[in-house]
Amino acid sequence: MLPRVSGCVVAAAVLALATACSSSSADEQDAPPPSPSPSIVGADGGPVRPAEGTGTLGPGFVTPTAPPPPGGTMTPSPDSWSSVQVPDGYTAALLSTDDSPAARHLATAVKAWAAAHHVGLALVPAHDPGSYVAAIQKAIDLHPDLVISAGDALADPLALVTASWTQQKFLLLGAELAEPTYNVTAAVWKGTAARGGGSGSARADVSTFTVERARRALDAGVAAVLRGYAGYVVQVD
Numbered sequence: 259m260l261p262r263v264s265g266c267v268v269a270a271a272v273l274a275l276a277t278a279c280s281s282s283s284a285d286e287q288d289a290p291p292p293s294p295s296p297s298i299v300g301a302d303g304g305p306v307r308p309a310e311g312t313g314t315l316g317p318g319f320v321t322p323t324a325p326p327p328p329g330g331t332m333t334p335s336p337d338s339w340s341s342v343q344v345p346d347g348y349t350a351a352l353l354s355t356d357d358s359p360a361a362r363h364l365a366t367a368v369k370a371w372a373a374a375h376h377v378g379l380a381l382v383p384a385h386d387p388g389s390y391v392a393a394i395q396k397a398i399d400l401h402p403d404l405v406i407s408a409g410d411a412l413a414d415p416l417a418l419v420t421a422s423w424t425q426q427k428f429l430l431l432g433a434e435l436a437e438p439t440y441n442v443t444a445a446v447w448k449g450t451a452a453r454g455g456g457s458g459s460a461r462a463d464v465s466t467f468t469v470e471r472a473r474r475a476l477d478a479g480v481a482a483v484l485r486g487y488a489g490y491v492v493q494v495d
Contacts (some may be wrong), residue, residue: 302489303328306485311345312484313341315338315339316340318334318338319335319481325490329489329491332493336494351382351397353382354384355409360464360467363472364432368472394415406428406429410462420435429445432475440489448466449465475493
């Protein structure tokens with residue numbers, strides 16, 4: 259036979275439980291909301307969105323919560339991009355004047371990079387200054403994952419085009435744009451021209467335009483694009 263419990267005992271227990279629940283609810287309401295995680299913002303003002311299956315950036319490439327302003331310069335630590343992987347099926351179009359030893363070295367670096375990473379590379383020559391814009395448009399019309407421009411000569415024509423094609427990613431190797439948009443990344447080193455084409459060529463130290471240095475800058479620049487940091491100047495040693 260179950261023991262008899264008086265009504266007073268039951269009432270007291272119910273009252274105690276109700277008081278405890280009320281106190282708990284009040285504590286929850288009074289507690290401050292959890293602090294939001296720091297937002298990682300890219301050059302376009304939105305969240306950084308790395309491409310899937312592209313590995314990781316190493317320490318020293320960029321401070322995620324404090325990247326440079328759009329168009330600003332980041333100086334990654336050496337080899338901090340070495341764990342980034344170019345995804346299968348990646349495609350690129352190479353715009354190159356190929357009309358000087360420096361330009362040829364840059365083009366050679368791009369071709370070596372494409373071969374090493376099994377990138378489908380389309381070559382788009384741009385020898386005639388009068389047809390630079392047409393050559394750029396031809397590269398865009400190929401719908402590659404990345405349009406790569408080698409050298410300073412194409413910088414000014416690119417400035418006329420890139421802002422109209424914000425869904426297309428561009429990477430300038432060995433040059434920068436004076437007013438880049440968030441879809442334009444520059445991969446440079448000490449000795450490359452100042453921002454803007456034409457006038458910058460005379461100030462560039464062409465002796466620094468080696469295949470090895472260009473390849474290192476290209477690896478770092480592509481890593482920035484793949485990991486969501488397009489729209490910056492990536493400067494390597």
